[in-house]
Amino acid sequence: MSMQIKVSVSNDVLLDELGNVLSDRRGLYARLAGDAEAFMRRVGPGIAAQNHRTADTLGARRTGHLENAYAAIEGDSDNDEARLWVPRASRLRAAFGAYRLTPVNGSRYLTLPVHPDAYGRRARELRDLFFMRVGPAGVPVLARRAEGRQQEGLKRRTYQRRKTRARYTIAEILYVLATSVDIPAQPGLIPFDELTEAIGISAEAYLDEAVERSRPT
Amino acid sequence: MSTAAEIARIRDLLPTTLGTAEIRSQIAADIRARSVFSARVGKLVFLDAIKMVIDELAAGRTDFATARWYLAESLREMGYTPEGGFPDAPPGEVPPAIAATLQDLSSRRRLNLIVETQLALVRGRGQQLRGTHRQRLFEFPAWELTRAIDRRVPRNWGGRHASAATPKSRRVDPRPRWIIAGGQLHPSGRLVALKGDPIWGELGASGNFDDALDVDYPPFCFNSGMRWIEVGRADALELGIRGPNGESIDEWLSQDHPTLVDTQSGIPAPQASVKGIDPELRKVFEKSSGIRVVETTATTKGNEAEVRATLARRKAARAKRMAELEAQAIQKGGPGA
Structure with a gap:
């Protein structure tokens, strides 16, 4: 972002003061950086x-990650320019364009929370998670046993010719695993027009x- | 073209009691240095042309019509137009003027005003110097302000000039200028005061009247048409003219009376309005001419309050707009933005 400053004066005393301000612009750039921040x-x-959206959809408690990202925005300046720093490893990256999110640190999957208890928490923080595949496509997930929850249903035992009633233990899916995610x-x-x-x-x-x-006063 | 008589009359107006051509040229130099412009004239070259013209007029080497022609040619060479002003002036610095009006620098009316004003100042100052010579002071201790040239819309000097022809704008303050300047109206209606009386400075003070020239001698203000007549001692005694604090004529004349002037020749300190001039050019001009560049009184009076008010309005407008921008930013940042 560049800015052109035009000054029209008709007072030599005023011109001296403005001349000082514009010849050494550190103060001006510092002011611009501070005000932008x-x-x-x-x-x-x-x-x-x-x-x-995710927290609201899941009914989970908001983590405030976006608020933290805004709070981390910083402005700085030098003799030549004013700058505004936006944390890249945050949701604010989407303000600059779509991007693809991929696993880091040697991980194979991204863990996408699909349960309120999983939102805002890392998979390793939860105990008793087990890997399984669900659905016709075999989507990989991390799940846990739903304590105290059972469901009656029909189950065919391998040595019987007909199904008999049995009680199943429900598995709760906490994370869906993905190799990459496209963030729109x-x-x-970031309100670029209003900021300008x-x-x-x-x-x-x-x-x-x-x-x-x-x-003069 | 003016006749030799007109040129001679111009010469006669200079104080012959002062004698030498060097003193006359010194007075003329001081007078021309004190160039009074409206806020629209900000061209040093044109200022210099006016200086030269007045120099020639005061020295009797040219006439009024030639002086006006020279100034018009100078403006033409500089590329001045009423609509566009000076070509190299900052945009918007010189507001466009309607051709042939007083705002048009190249108009006959404006050039006449410039030359007539400068010439009137020479005459007035010369008359003042002539009148304050010691012998002259004793015989003619007072000035009477009279109208020398009729004006279509005369100013209200002594209370008798206001008429139905007076514009409504001037009817706002019906008090005569003489009263505003602190003078007492004589029963005869004559406007008489001792030489050196502060009222003469008040009549020409821009702090009192917007059109004043900051002088203590006629014409006092632009296009006034007023002049002085010397009042003899017998006449002054009969009229009962006294000093501002009741001094008798002899008591008053025995004192020193500061006037508006502060130079050796008694000419007001040279001032020039160079509003809109490039600062570097202004510095060169000051150094080469010896003229002290100051704000014109017409632009500084009330200017401080106006600037502060403007800055305050801008600050309030910025705060309002910033609040609008924040609201817009939040609204645009909603889901799906």
Whole structure:
């Protein structure tokens, strides 16, 4: 993002002050970086509050991962520019475009939580998980025994010619395992248009304050 | 073309009691250095042309029509147009003017105003210097302000000029300028005060009147048409003219009376309006001319409050817009964004 600043003055005293401000722009860039960071931290919680689809769908408690991502946005600057740093390893990456998520650290699968107890927790944190395949496609999952839950049904025993009644232990699926996941783009996570205008407003405020300092009291 | 008589009349207006051509040129130099412009004129080259023209006029080397022609040619060479102003001026710095109006620098009316004002200042200052010579002071201790040239819409100087022809804008303050400047109206209606009385400075103070020229001698303000007539001692005594604090004529004349002037020749400190001029060019101009560049009184009066009010409005507008941007950002960040 680049910005062109045009200044029109008709007062030599004012021009001196603005000249000082624009010749050494460290202060200006620091102000822009700070205001951009503050803007994102103000709007972030509001955007995050609308984007907990998985937790809401599962009925799980929100982890606040998106709020944490917004809180981790930082601005910095130097003599030449102002910068805004957005954590890449977060959901905010989708603001810059779609991407494919794949396992890391030698893992074979991604664990996608499909149970409220699994949301926000790593598979290794849960005990008594076992691997199994379900459905006609044999989808790999991690499941556990549902304590105290049994279901009556018909079961054919291998040595009998007809099914007899038996009680089954229900298995709860906690994670669906996947080798990769495509995350769609979500540009609204970072309001680029509003952020650009906010930075422009910040620059105007900075120069107006220079004008204010140049006026005799 | 003006006649030699007009040129001679111009010469006669300069204080002959001061004698030498060097003093006359010094007065003229001081007068031309004090160039008074409206906020639209910000071209140093044109300022320099005016200086040269006044120099020639004051020295009697040219006439009024030639001076006006020279200024018009200077503007033409600089590429000035009423609609576009000076070609190299910052955009919007010089508002467009309607051709042939007073705002049009190249118009006859505007050029006449510039030259007439400068010439009137030379005359007024010359009359003041001539009138404050020691011998002259004793014989003619006072000035009377009278109208030399009729005006279609005269200003209200002594309370008798306001008429149905007076624009409504001037009817807002019906008080005569003489009263506003702190003077007392004589029963005869004559506007008389001792030479050096502070009222003469008040009449020409821009702090009192927007059209004043910051001088303590006629014409006091643009296109006033007013002049001084010297009042003899006998006449002043008969009228009962006294100093501002009741001093008698002799008591008053025995004192030193500071005026608006602060230079050796008694000419007001040279000031130039260079609003809109490139700062580097302004510095060169100051160094080469010796002129002190200041804000014009017409632009500084009330300017501080206006600037502060503008800054406050902008700040409030920014806060409002920022709140709108935050709301928009949150709304756009919803599911499916």
